[in-house]
Amino acid sequence: MxxxxxxxxxxxxxxxxxxxxxxxxxxxxxxxxxxxxxxxxxxxxxxxxxxxxHWAGAHHVSAAFDDKRQREMDKGTFEIMWKDSAHGGPIQGCFLRHNHTEFRSDGVDPTEWLDYMPEFRSVSNNELVPGATRGWTFTTFTLYPPxxxxxxxxxxxxxxxxxxxxxxxxxxxxxxxxxxxxxxxxxxxxxxxxxxxxxxxxxxxKEVYPVRGQSIVLKAPWVKYSRTLSCADGSYFYMMPRVTGDVLVGGIKSANDWFPIPRKEGRDYILAGVLAICPELAPPKIRAERVPTIDDLRPLIVEEGCALPPSRNxxxxxxxxxxxxxxxxxxxxxxxxxxxxxxxxxxxxxxxxxxxxxxxxxxxxxxxxxxxxxxxxxx
Missing domain, CATH: 3.40.50.720 (NAD(P)-binding Rossmann-like Domain)
Structure with a gap:
């Protein structure tokens, strides 16, 4: 008011x-x-x-850990955006509500800062992807940054x-x-x-520094859910669908790395990681005939990007x-x-x-x- x-x-x-x-x-x-x-x-x-x-994945999956202020900011933002993403909302065509699964093998339990998400629950062992020891699923959304x-x-x-x-x-x-x-x-x-x-x-x-991220946009409109995998060795992969029919995938976070364009070696690393947690990224026809490889994802590439999000000690x-x-x-x-x-x-x-x-x-x-x-x- x-x-x-x-x-x-x-x-x-x-x-x-x-x-x-x-x-x-x-x-x-x-x-x-x-x-x-x-x-x-x-x-x-x-x-x-x-x-x-412009380069953000822009899905809402809080990673607040034990930062209570961050938890409150994330939850407050989710409540506003959840209303904006509703059918008939002011920009419903920007948002895609979908199921998300958070897989982990790093011993972290995100329940304390994610249990307010709609339909939150832990997943069973037979739902785990390779490399995961635990998982949690809920409903969230991605938004299309532009x-x-x-x-x-x-x-x-x-x-x-x-x-x-x-x-x-x-x-x-x-x-x-x-x-x-x-x-x-x-x-x-x-x-x-x-x-x-x-x-x-x-x-x-001088406490501000970039955490370089590299991502790839794939044209895969048959994928309508998102997944992330956080591993004990520090590696991290994600894939998230957008309302456009594209799926943004990534898996590189590099602190104090100012390199401004995508690296070729990063492309194969990302594609291999996300294919392992979501073989469904490959076209259905290929999956019906054989086990897909990263070469099956290359023709789906729409864009590759690189961003320098500002982190701060x-x-x-x-x-x-x-x-x-x-x-x-x-x-x-x-x-x-x-x-x-x-x-x-x-x-x-x-x-x-x-x-x-x-x-x-x-x-x-x-x-x-x-x-x-x-x-x-x-x-």
């Missing part, structure tokens, strides 16, 4: 990935704010390694939001009206800058830092970045926390170090 009684304040959101757009919408729809999103890349642009959201991201952008603009295309070198450029189209003196900034947090002047968070950064905007004034900067590969599945949850931080900062009117806020300076 909008709170029309409070004075309208200008907020600049840096970043137009799924986290930035969700946060901008959450702030905007709270009421009392004029939101401007400034970013180098938007969902309407061609895919680029500098914009991780459509969903553009829907978010359209929702933001329809509600009166403003976008500005710019490459910031320093966060102070968003504070002093140094970029055409931005407010001359915003009341607050929300930094949803992803991997850019490592390089953007004034933030330069210590988890998602959700806190406020006050910057000296002038000799007489300070401005709060709310941070919301470091989601690793969990940007979509925690987007609305982290956006709500960012809004709470923003409202607390603007209500206080000054830094409150007793609540853990930080203070910085801008040139």
């Amino acid at each position: 909008h709170r029309e009684s409070k004075a309208t304040k200008d907020v600049v959101v840096i970043g137009a990935g799924v986290v930035g757009l969700s946060t901008a919408i959450r702030i905007q729809e709270e009421g009392g704010y004029r939101a401007t999103v400034v970013a180098e890349t938007f969902p309407t642009d061609p895919k680029t390694i500098r914009y991780a959201s 459509v969903y991201l553009n829907w978010l952008l359209g929702r933001f603009l329809t509600n009166g939001g403003t976008i500005v295309r710019a490459q910031l070198q320093h966060i102070s450029q968003a504070m002093h009206g140094g970029i055409s189209g931005l407010p001359q003196r915003p009341d607050a900034i929300v930094a949803c800058v992803g991997l850019g947090a490592r390089f953007l002047g004034g933030i330069e968070d 210590g988890g998602i950064r959700l806190e406020t830092e006050w910057f000296k905007a002038s000799p007489q004034s300070k401005i709060p900067v709310v941070y919301n970045y470091g989601h690793a590969g969990m940007g979509f599945q925690s987007s609305w949850g982290s956006a709500s926390i960012a809004l709470d931080l923003l409202e607390e900062a603007l209500a206080s009117g000054e830094p409150n170090t007793s609540k853990g806020t930080k203070q910085g300076a801008c040139p």
Whole structure:
């Protein structure tokens, strides 16, 4: 519900990935704010390694482990997206609800952070795939990132939001009206800058690093379910269907690896891994005649991709830092970045926390170090 009684304040959101757009919408729809999103890349642009959201698998399977904050963010986001994915919902054509099975041989039991999922149950031994010692199944969904991201952008603009295309070198450029189209003196900034947090002047968070992922899109419309396998040796494979009839498959997560394009050796590794957990990826005619091989999957390849999701030592950064905007004034900067590969599945949850931080900062009117806020300076 909008709170029309409070004075309208200008907020600049840096970043137009799924986290930035969700946060901008959450702030905007709270009421009392004029939101401007400034970013180098938007969902309407061609895919680029500098914009991780386009490459996401975007299925909702929480991996929160013992992080209670992450669990709450993931669950809150699932509840919102589950409603959006319902038949007759605003973007039902973007979502595909389906059965998912989580196979593991690493000794981890995900029940504590997944048991809220619809139809959650453990699987029997005869349902296990090769390499798995336990498994759990439930209903979830995948969403199609290009459509969903553009829907978010359209929702933001329809509600009166403003976008500005710019490459910031320093966060102070968003504070002093140094970029055409931005407010001359915003009341607050929300930094949803992803991997850019490592390089953007004034933030330069060296705890942020990429976890390189490589994926393959297969045209396999006969597959309508998803599976993952987490092994004791650290290997991990996944396959997830989309509403388009494609199936996204992957199995590479490499920390601090900046290589920006798919590696050939990664392709065969992924295809072999996902074929082992889902032979049904091969065309039905081939499976009826013989045991399929990875060569049977190659003609199904639609696209290969590579992304650099922004991970962070210590988890998602959700806190406020006050910057000296002038000799007489300070401005709060709310941070919301470091989601690793969990940007979509925690987007609305982290956006709500960012809004709470923003409202607390603007209500206080000054830094409150007793609540853990930080203070910085801008040139």
